[in-house]
Amino acid sequence: MGNRFICMSKKDTKVNGSKSKRLGKSQRKLLEDEEVALHRRALSMALHQHQLSQRFDGGSMSRRVGSTSRRRTLSDPFSNSKQAPDFLENLKGKRVVLVHGEGFGAWCWYKSIASLEESGLLPVALDLSGSGIDTTDTNSIATLADYSKPLISYIGNLSDDEKAKFSNNVKAYGVYFQVILIGHGCGGASVSYAMEQFPQKISKAIFVCATMVSSGQKPFDVFSEELGSSEDFMKESKFLSHGNGTENPPTSFMLERQHMKALYFNQSPLKDMALAMVSMRPVPLGPIMEKLALSPEKYGSVRRFFIQTLDDRALSPDVQEKLVRDNPPEAVYNIKGSDHCPFFSKPQSLHKIILEIAQKP
Numbered sequence: 001m002g003n004r005f006i007c008m009s010k011k012d013t014k015v016n017g018s019k020s021k022r023l024g025k026s027q028r029k030l031l032e033d034e035e036v037a038l039h040r041r042a043l044s045m046a047l048h049q050h051q052l053s054q055r056f057d058g059g060s061m062s063r064r065v066g067s068t069s070r071r072r073t074l075s076d077p078f079s080n081s082k083q084a085p086d087f088l089e090n091l092k093g094k095r096v097v098l099v100h101g102e103g104f105g106a107w108c109w110y111k112s113i114a115s116l117e118e119s120g121l122l123p124v125a126l127d128l129s130g131s132g133i134d135t136t137d138t139n140s141i142a143t144l145a146d147y148s149k150p151l152i153s154y155i156g157n158l159s160d161d162e163k164a165k166f167s168n169n170v171k172a173y174g175v176y177f178q179v180i181l182i183g184h185g186c187g188g189a190s191v192s193y194a195m196e197q198f199p200q201k202i203s204k205a206i207f208v209c210a211t212m213v214s215s216g217q218k219p220f221d222v223f224s225e226e227l228g229s230s231e232d233f234m235k236e237s238k239f240l241s242h243g244n245g246t247e248n249p250p251t252s253f254m255l256e257r258q259h260m261k262a263l264y265f266n267q268s269p270l271k272d273m274a275l276a277m278v279s280m281r282p283v284p285l286g287p288i289m290e291k292l293a294l295s296p297e298k299y300g301s302v303r304r305f306f307i308q309t310l311d312d313r314a315l316s317p318d319v320q321e322k323l324v325r326d327n328p329p330e331a332v333y334n335i336k337g338s339d340h341c342p343f344f345s346k347p348q349s350l351h352k353i354i355l356e357i358a359q360k361p
């Protein structure tokens with residue numbers, strides 16, 4: 001596809017051969033072309049990374065959660081991703097699985113994919129059911145198991161037999177196969193669900209301004225202070241869709257464009273906001289209204305880390321702080337100046353934290 005983001009049409013370059021004619025194209029046309037090009041590039045990158053990842057495999061035994069938490073605060077620590085720490089050699093071969101949040105898809109991680117791959121990690125971005133380019137009908141997704149099926153299938157296929165195929169390379173380069181899960185927003189519920197299913201295959205879980213709920217909680221409970229009870233939301237919200245008919249309970253919701261811009265992208269670049277506007281899809285209601293059953297023996301055996309976003313209007317810093325207090329992780333990191341999408345607004349800060357967590361023994 002090349003490196004050009006803005007695609008001019010042939011008509012632009014031929015009318016009277018005039019430069020003034022080319023410059024006279026409306027800004028709206030340029031923005032539309034740029035959105036399409038950026039969207040295609042992000043989807044292409046996500047697909048490429050997913051296909052590439054099939055050649056590798058692995059997992060690692062989980063570690064006990066520590067008894068104390070520590071905090072780090074970052075703004076944007078380095079502007080050039082090539083200025084990497086010396087410990088990058090220790091990261092080669094570690095697998096990072098990126099799980100998007102509500103309405104997003106694998107495409108939202110395009111900046112993180114490039115940075116993580118450059119650092120020697122093996123990033124894989126997945127589309128949950130009904131998200132990104134997954135063709136599942138959103139109205140048919142009733143449970144968290146349905147929604148998380150692509151993630152569970154992927155981790156479940158990381159078998160010991162497949163890992164053995166690469167044992168020679170592991171010995172030669174000192175690479176240890178590990179699965180690090182990173183969940184954003186409501187994708188935190190899918191990460192928690194995967195931790196309960198496959199604790200032996202997950203070394204660390206990183207919750208990025210995510211719904212890191214306790215056992216017995218619903219992901220929706222995190223938003224209850226702003227949105228009211230789930231019962232009131234299901235009755236009164238104007239953003240709901242009834243895919244199975246108005247006589248049946250609502251099946252999904254989708255915020256209007258102006259609300260998404262204000263809540264999610266208040267610090268994000270305009271190009272990334274434009275990408276999101278043409279890529280986001282409805283959010284299935286069933287999974288976020290389901291109570292999670294999490295056990296200390298399984299979920300509790302995986303090391304957890306939380307990244308707070310301090311200029312977040314979708315999941316406020318106060319709500320994130322409550323999540324951390326109620327379900328303490330091993331460590332907490334803060335990113336200043338980040339909205340709900342640090343992979344857009346503060347990608348280098350997010351990358352630096354991921355590297356620091358990934359290199360922990």
